[in-house]
Structures are given as C-alpha cells and as structure tokens.
Amino acid sequence: MSKELRLQVVLGAIDRLSGPFEKAKTANTRLAKQLKSTRENLTQLNQASQKLTQLQTLGGKINTLGQALEKARLKGKMMGLEMAGLQNPTQKQTAALEKQWASVAKLERQYQGFLTQHQKIRSSFDKMGISVNHADQATGHIRQETQKYTQALKSQEGQLAKISAREKHLTSA
Secondary structure (H helix, E strand, O other): OHHHHHHHHHHHHHHHHHHHHHHHHHHHHHHHHHHHHHHHHHHHHHHHHHHHHHHHHHHHHHHHHHHHHHHHHHHHHHHHHHHHHOOOOOHHHHHHHHHHHHHHHHHHHHHHHHHHHHHHHHHHHHHHOOOOOOHHHHHHHHHHHHHHHHHHHHHHHHHHHHHHHHHHHHHHO
16 A cells, blocks of 8 residues: 555655646647737738739729720720711821721730739739738728737737746756
8 A cells, every 4th residue: 555655655656747848839839820810910910011002003004004095995996086077098197097997906915914913912912911002001900909918929929938937947856
C-alpha cells in the first residue's frame, strides 16, 4: 500500500507542476490564433486601401475615356454625314471613316474593360460592408479599422510576451 501511496503523491506532484505549463501552453495557442487573425485582418484592410486608390484612379480614367469616346463617336457621325453628301467619296475618305469607327470600337472596348474592373472592385467593397459612394468616408472607415486592429495586435503581442516570460520562469524553476 505504501507503493500506491507514493505513486499517488508523485502523480499529484507532477499534476501540480505541469498544470501551469499546460495553462501557459493553452494561452499561448489561443493567443497565437488571435495574432494570426488580427494580422490577416490588417492585411485585408491594407488591400482594401490599395483597392480604394485603384477605384478612384479607375473612376478618373472612365470619365476621361468616356469623354474621348463621345468625341470620337461625334467625329465618326460627322464624317459619315459628310460622306453621305458626296456622290463619289474617295478611297482615302472611306478609309478615314473606317479608321475612325475602328478607333471608336477600340475606345468602347477599353471603356467597357474599365467599367468591368470598376464594378468588380466595388463589389468586393460591398462584400466587406464598406460603401464606396463617398470615398472619404470609406478611407476613414478603413483607417479606423486599421487602427483598431493595430492596437489589438500590440496588445496581443504584449500578452504573448508575458506568457512567454512566465513560461520561461516556470521552466527555469
């Protein structure tokens, strides 16, 4: 019976000694998951900030290209009206008109490409719950969220340092 008692005492001592290690390990694991999540959120916010800049740039390109497209269409219509008034248009005139409409078609493809890109970026913001109708508000929202996650990251890193120091102290004792 004394062997059983000794075994129970030894096992009890091991449990008391290993308890703090297990708690530290569990806290470390939980905190590591939180750190990873916070870093991922910061990465997403950084990407959102870059997308917002890209969205604003695309908006400017769409406006400029839209104006150029309207001018090109108008020029094509005017050239077509001139050609209609001629009895025998020259090959050069016909080629110039065809070239103008080819230019219009190229501008239309570029314009549609920019519009599609713009809509995809807007959709990604909608999925994140960020309205980009007012770019200043969206920028403010992203900045605010970034600050929140940066503070959380600093706090989590501080907690991790404390747990690591405690774990180190326990292992040296």
